[in-house]
Amino acid sequence: MSDRPTSAAARPAVHRSGFACFVGRPNAGKSTLTxxxxxxxVAITSGRPQTTRHTVRGIVHRPDAQLVLVDTPGLHKPRTLLGQRLNDLVRTTWAEVDIIGFCLPADQKVGPGDRFIAKELAEVRKTPKVAIVTKTDLVDKKTLAEQLVAVHRMAADLGFEWAEIIPVSAVSGDQVELVADLLAKLLPEGPPLYPDGELTDEPEQIMAAELIREAALEGVRDELxxxxxxxxxEMIPREDRPADKPLLDVHAYLYVERPSQKAIVIGAKGARLKDVGTRARRQIEALLGTPVYLDLHVKVAKDWQRDPKQLRRLGF
Incomplete structure (x- = not known):
């Protein structure tokens, strides 16, 4: 055996693990970045604001770190009981994570909604806060530079400093790896929290429901x-199928608040609902790796966003 000391290169590197949470105005690019x-x-995306309702955990595996991403709903001024509950969910998450990433789109000037969130973040003393300027592919260098300065000033005005300010485009992939590097460095030392290869701890039924909702939101009016x-x-394997030809039966209900919204979702002669089913089925099959029979029905649950009993029944 050699008596020579072990070189630094041969020593095992420090491993870090922990939770990072993305916050920001609705439609700031949090789900796309996740x-x-x-x-x-692992998180649904849509051109419509307020599409994330569950805190989806996405897991980033690296040799030096495991970063568990918690994607929260957009913090906003609530108009309904659902809105209040979504905001409470955001604040609860802030108290439990190791890093908070505040997403601000590069193509929109810092506004009252951003300052509202930053003011709340200023109250979170111990957790490192990282500003992530998203959608950089939509602006020129001058506009991006102005946004980075504005984001720095916003924190300074509120008496705190960002641990990092990072511009990124999740769509083009520009600087996505850098975001992962900088977040990983801010995590506490520790072993992996999830098995290698696991990408989310979100139950499959919730992910399937979110994929259906995403498909239903494509190209519809703002109110929906x-x-x-x-x-x-119900989500059950069909009986009496040969092992090499499985089929998963998925029965789902889409709930809306008014009959007029039901008509929007179903479309003329059911064409829109059929299209929603086709697109959602492909996504669910890709997620689960098995053929799926998707059965969709639309129901009216009047004013469910304001009704505590209906909110509980719908999982909020």
Whole structure:
């Protein structure tokens, strides 16, 4: 045996693990960034604000770190009981994570909504706060530089400093790896929290419901995102199928608040609902790796966003 000391290169590197939470105004790019970092779709994305309702955990595996991403709903001024509950969910998450990433889109000037969130973040003393300027592919260098300065000033005005300010485009992939590097460095030392290869701890039924909701939100009017909930009633393998030809039966209900919204979701002669089913089925099959029979029904649950009993029934 050699008596020579072990070189630094041969020593095992420090491993870090922990939770990071993305916050920001609705539609600031939080879900798209989560998916880009994880490398697969674990959070639904939509051009409509307020599409995330569950705290989806995406898991980033690296040799030196395991970063567990908690994607929260957008913090906003609530108009309904659902809105209040979503905001409470955000604040509870802030208290439990190791890093808070505040997403601000590069193509929109810092506004009252951003300052509202930053003011709340200023009260969170111990947790490192990282400003992530998203959607950099949509602006030129001058606009981006102005936004970075504005984001720095916003924190200074409120009496705190960002641990990092990082520009990123989740769509083009520019600087996504740098975001992962900088977040990983801020995590506490510790062993992996999840098995290697696991990308989310979100139950499959909730992920399937979110994929259906995403498909239903494509190309519809502004009023629908807040009013649409999806519940998976049943998700069971079909009996009497040969082992090499499995089929998963998924029965789901789409709940809206008014009959007029039901008509929007179903479309003329059921064409829109059929299209939603086709797109959602493909996504669910890709997620679960098995053929799926998807059965969709639309129901009216009047004013469910304001009704505590209905909110509980729909999983909020």
């Amino acid at each position: 998916n880009a970092l994880v490398g697969t779709k 995102p807040h009013s649409l909930a999806v519940v998976i009633e």
